[in-house]
């Protein structure tokens with residue numbers, strides 16, 4: 093039995109960054125919002141026993157419960173997808189704050205090149221530079237200059253700490269707080285980078301470099317470099333987390349009806365619109381129907397595609413014909429080409445650090461270097477980071493060391509404080525056979541099909557990884573490491589091993605309803621009262637972590653929703 | 667306290683515990699088990715008088731009540747102790763996984779929700795996985811571990827005519843190597859490397875997780891690698907050019923704030 097509830101103006105599915113931002117903006121404007129979140133409510137008090145590596149990092153305390161739902165995975169279109177039964181590459185968020193509670197906080201803007209990638213690539217290199225399999229590579233329908241004010245708003249809300257980088261798009265304002273401190277490891281990188289003529293910068297961070305009060309009046313303390321950041325919540329509130337920024341603001345308006353343990357199963361529809369959502373109370377099992385004028389889907393990349401597909405909203409993407417849009421242009425992040433440095437007689441204070449603490453160069457990002465002579469597009473950030481090396485997770489040993497036994501013990505202890513990586517973080521461009529759809533066999537605990545991911549690294553990724561490996565090697569040699577292990581080859585994607593949760597695409601934005609699911613307000617072409625928020629809207633992934641950009645787009649979507657509530661109709665003409 | 671002094675004081679405590687163990691004669695693999703000790707005393711108690719029990723207790727040094735078995739039989743516990751010690755052996759740096767109570771840690775983990783895979787996806791059919799699809803086995807971690815222990819013994823007997831825990835260290839290494847390389851039939855279609863990988867993961871966790879979980883005895887796992895455990899901040903340390911060694915602190919130090 094499903095209990096039908098009274099209609100509301102806006103229902104938001106998911107209370108992470110995307111859902112939190114849109115809830116804060118709408119409720120501040122006086123609009124009532126029902127926020128549905130499958131997990132529990134969270135505040136800073138939840139993190140009092142936060143420095144527990146086992147519980148948070150290895151038993152995934154803050155992450156979604158895979159016994160209820162997961163994704164299935166296969167490398168190629170002809171393979172059989174199987175469920176990711178345990179963690180796992182993707183450590184998806186759960187509960188108020190979403191993955192924004194346990195993220196690192198590296199907060200970037202994408203490059204002007206990203207937003208007009210097709211046009212700019214053709215301008216500089218000609219159409220031949222884009223391989224046939226990458227035909228999904230498209231402009232986003234919005235320019236960097238149009239995005240700039242939204243980035244600015246997101247950065248001020250979260251209090252991003254950083255320094256202006258010359259090779260990125262122009263800023264109207266400096267970062268709201270100065271960059272984080274430089275550690276010895278970062279100084280080593282800096283010295284090497286400067287000697288090559290590069291201009292290193294400290295990574296922009298949502299770990300506050302100093303105490304800060306944002307335009308909403310939220311005050312937070314400075315980061316203590318406590319090293320329990322990535323995978324953990326911040327006991328100081330120093331990490332920008334929706335649960336300590338936008339959600340309290342929305343709560344304070346009195347206009348947010350936050351319902352936790354509320355798992356949305358599907359959207360209901362009639363005509364070309366959604367009527368509302370059906371959700372289940374995860375504690376009692378009761379089912380409800382919540383009608384709404386506007387449905388905001390902000391349930392992370394995976395469930396954004398899955399909910400639409402399970403509800404029959406939008407046209408599913410077909411990799412054979414290239415037709416349809418839902419599930420299209422799934423992209424990831426490429427991290428091949430790193431070098432691992434080991435030192436015989438130097439020790440660094442690696443036990444300390446923060447989730448976004450690091451240093452990087454921009455010279456090999458996007459189109460900041462000439463691609464005429466290379467066989468790939470876009471690029472990578474070359475970087476060293478200091479998150480705080482925790483002892484269960486981090487046991488780096490030189491290549492060739494056994495994974496256990498006397499030699500393993502000796503080397504893992506010897507190098508515990510005497511190593512660091514020079515890494516890459518590279519862009520991921522669309523391949524027509526990398527996509528998301530519904531699994532034909534596996535179901536969630538309520539009987540709805542799981543999301544199926546078909547994904548493999550591309551020729552672009554492999555060529556880029558190889559190219560970047562020469563640069564990280566050059567850094568390692570200049571820094572003077574005693575042992576250098578360089579990874580030149582991008583291994584096949586492995587759903588239990590690869591190391592980040594930077595998924596993008598599936599419900600992408602653009603200018604053409606044949607090629608994209610959303611317009612630039614993240615409004616669905618095929619269902620005008622449905623707005624789909626998150627990195628799912630990115631037509632490709634840049635060489636950056638995604639959240640700065642999805643945060644900026646959420647502010648733009650909030651603007652669009654207000655306009656839609658007043659005027660109705662599609663906000664952009666196709 | 668200097669690093670050296672600290673190690674010595676840990677050793678002192680260990681040797682006094684050993685003395686007690688030897689005297690009581692009630693041990694499972696070198697560690698006192700509160701439960702076993704208690705039940706025997708109670709048995710004694712019935713045949714003698716109440717006073718003996720009280721006197722016995724009064725003489726007993728305070729043992730760590732966390733050291734008791736929730737899951738293993740004493741024999742399974744001893745095989746585990748022998749195996750973890752080969753994964754992370756005692757050496758010049760300090761004690762191995764056995765002394766660090768990694769086997770106690772493993773016992774407690776397998777007894778809990780993680781041992782029964784409660785947060786894992788377990789619906790649908792279990793097919794054979796391709797290389798990159800992650801393990802697809804229906805066997806629960808706790809059952810996989812026990813099957814692994816049985817196989818360790820069976821394989822040791824086949825190869826060396828003795829149980830695993832009776833073998834020389836180098837023979838134990840040979841056995842574990844064979845397991846890690848998938849050379850041993852385990853249970854149904856389950857590969858021995860799956861068990862080995864579980865054993866290795868649990869050993870590292872047992873050496874380095876917060877001591878409240880039962881391993882990382884006296885935080886020596888941490889101090890061996892100069893890891894300070896869970897402290898509230900490192901603002902000064904991370905900016906220092908020199909390495910700064912701090913004494914480890916456990917989560918217990920966060921209580922009562």
Ligand SMILES: Cc1cc2nc3c(=O)[nH]c(=O)nc-3n(C[C@H](O)[C@H](O)[C@H](O)COP(=O)(O)OP(=O)(O)OC[C@H]3O[C@@H](n4cnc5c(N)ncnc54)[C@H](O)[C@@H]3O)c2cc1C
Pocket residue numbers: 105106107108109110111128129130131183184185186187188189190191192194195196197198199200322323354355356357390391392393395447448593594625626627637638639640642
């Ligand atoms: C360990 C880690 C480190 C990261 N580090 C960085 C970083 O340094 N920089 C960066 O830019 N990004 C980083 N990311 C990525 C970043 O966390 C995400 O991009 C961001 O949090 C996504 O925000 P979101 O609102 O789209 O989704 P989420 O934060 O995932 O929020 C979605 C919410 O929806 C809820 N939900 C899902 N399905 C349903 C349903 N059916 N019904 C009801 N509720 C539902 C979920 O429980 C969740 O709370 C990291 C991610 C991880 C896991």
Ligand code: SF4
Pocket residue numbers: 298299300314315316317318319320321322324325326327328329330331445446447
């Ligand atoms: S490193 Fe800084 S921001 Fe991260 S959890 Fe610790 S104090 Fe908070």
